[in-house]
Amino acid sequence: xxxxxxxxxxxxxxxxxxxxxxxxxxxxxxxxxxxxxxxxxxxxxxxxxxxxxxxxxxxxxxxxxxxxxxxxxxxxxxxxxxxx
Numbered sequence: 295x296x297x298x299x300x301x302x303x304x305x306x307x308x309x310x311x312x313x314x315x316x317x318x319x320x321x322x323x324x325x326x327x328x329x330x331x332x333x334x335x336x337x338x339x340x341x342x343x344x345x346x347x348x349x350x351x352x353x354x355x356x357x358x359x360x361x362x363x364x365x366x367x368x369x370x371x372x373x374x375x376x377x378x
Contacts, residue, residue, distance in 0.1 A: 298323040299368065302339045302351040304330050309362055310350040316365040322372065 301324050303310040317324045329336040329347055339351045342359040352360045352368060356375060360367060
């Protein structure tokens, strides 16, 4: 599936590792941003998660975000964006 997302993550996050492997399997293009290394990324994650640094947080091309989504939710969102 085509589409590109940004994943805000940490190196130790098991949920992030799982979602990355699902992205690879589904051939979804993604960029990973480590919120522990990028203070502005951490601020963004907190801004969409009620002040919490919850990962994985996914940002889509339309500027919307999802926190800890399933691969089905990501595929559905990418399909919606592709149809627009």
